[in-house]
Amino acid sequence: MSATDQNQAQVQLLGRISIRAKLRALSGLSIGGGDLYSGCSGLDQTVVRDPITREPYVPGSSLKGKMRSLTERALGLNLKEVERPQDPRQQRFIHLCGRAEDYQGSGVLPGYRGCPVCHLYGSSPRNFAVLPTRLLTRDAFLHPDSRVMLLKRTAELPFTEVKTETLVDRISAASTPRQRERVPAGAVFEASWSLACYSRGGEDLQDHKLLALFFAGLALLEDDYLGGQGSRGYGRVAFEEVQASVLQTRALSPEAAQLLEGLKGARTVAEVLKVTGNPMQKS
Numbered sequence: 001m002s003a004t005d006q007n008q009a010q011v012q013l014l015g016r017i018s019i020r021a022k023l024r025a026l027s028g029l030s031i032g033g034g035d036l037y038s039g040c041s042g043l044d045q046t047v048v049r050d051p052i053t054r055e056p057y058v059p060g061s062s063l064k065g066k067m068r069s070l071t072e073r074a075l076g077l078n079l080k081e082v083e084r085p086q087d088p089r090q091q092r093f094i095h096l097c098g099r100a101e102d103y104q105g106s107g108v109l110p111g112y113r114g115c116p117v118c119h120l121y122g123s124s125p126r127n128f129a130v131l132p133t134r135l136l137t138r139d140a141f142l143h144p145d146s147r148v149m150l151l152k153r154t155a156e157l158p159f160t161e162v163k164t165e166t167l168v169d170r171i172s173a174a175s176t177p178r179q180r181e182r183v184p185a186g187a188v189f190e191a192s193w194s195l196a197c198y199s200r201g202g203e204d205l206q207d208h209k210l211l212a213l214f215f216a217g218l219a220l221l222e223d224d225y226l227g228g229q230g231s232r233g234y235g236r237v238a239f240e241e242v243q244a245s246v247l248q249t250r251a252l253s254p255e256a257a258q259l260l261e262g263l264k265g266a267r268t269v270a271e272v273l274k275v276t277g278n279p280m281q282k283s
Contacts (some may be wrong), residue, residue, distance in 0.1 A: 010201045011131060017195040017208065017260065018247035021218075023058060023140050025189075026236040028163060028182035031062050031227040042067060045159055045180040045228075055147065056159050056183045058226070060137040063191065066215035066226055068121040069094070074220055074280050075108055100128035101122060109279050112209045116279075120210045133206055134196050135214065140189035150187060157181060165232075191239070194247060197256065208256035212276035213245070215245070218269045239269050 031048050047056045072079065072095040079093040097103035097115050103123065109116040115123075122133035142150070142159070150159040161184045167176045195214065197207040218239050225235030244263045246252065259276065266272040 001151075012199045014197045014199055014204065014207075015210065015252040016247040017197065017244060017256075019193040019195065019214070019242070019244050021239040021242045023189040023191040024141065024238045024240055025185050025187045026238055027185050028161065028234050029056075029058075029187065029227050029237070030180060030182040030229050030234050031056075031058060043162065043181050047181050047183060050141070054158060055142050056187075057142065058140040058189050058191070060139045062226065063140065064121060064135070064137040066224070067214075067221055068117065070220040070224055071117055071121075071213065071217045072215075075117065077108070088223065097108055097123060097125065098127075099265075103128065103130065109209060109213060112206055114205075116210055119207070120213055131200070131205075132196065134198075134210055136194040136196070138192045138194075140191040143188040143190050143220050147187075148187045150184065153184070154229050160184070181228070188240075199251075204253050205237070206253075206255075208252070208259055211259065212273070212279050215269055215272045215276060216278050216280045219273060222269060228278060240267070242267055242269060242272055246273070261276045 029047075030045065034043055035113070042281065048059060048075055049056050055196050077095040079095055080098075082092050095117060097118050103115050103118055105113055107113075112119075119131065120133075120135050122135075123130050147159070157161050160181050163180050163182055165178050165180065167178055168174070169176075193214070195207065195210060197206050222238055224230065227235040244260060244266075246257075246260060262275045263272060266275055
């Protein structure tokens, strides 16, 4: 049995915490997809769509990736270059615990033993065993009311709008028109996550404390942007009607139950962080 298998064999699921929210686009949302309509419409950029319904949606990978990236930088974690492409503009830097001692006991989140980012969002090192990823992020699909609203207002393409822009060369002043597809402001998507809480060797890992880091990530995203073209005003979002509840329970601690009880009246990210505390804010 490998070290990873031995590590996983000691792990027991204590319960799952379900988190739901409405993701509202406050400005046009552009999360790039395939070329479903680009050939026939002359678009320079299309949005990702469900291949069956043709409705735009927010991929769970886009939500999770953006939240993780913002959280890593807000906490000031060490970032490593993961690839060195020919085009330096494509360089990517991410946080990844390179040593077992960093993964198991970073002390970044008060009261939580281990690197909270790698435990919450996942880690895949090659030289030491890791625990299961705690956070499951699902694709966010259109709310039924938004489906009706978008079908009524859009004409060129179903559910979306086309924004025409002009790219101006700052040196030569030459202009190039371009067209981008985006989901109109006001569209609402149904977002959901699941946070798994574990014990190892009979010891509660206190994974419910990762809720604070999760909601801090949502707050960072509300202050930033989702998708592309954020510096041009695209991708501003808000999370509304937030709900956190027990999805599965076997042996959640009284502390975890008390935390969830305190969240029952919270409906915005800001209200939730008043209960959980914001680990991004220094005391």
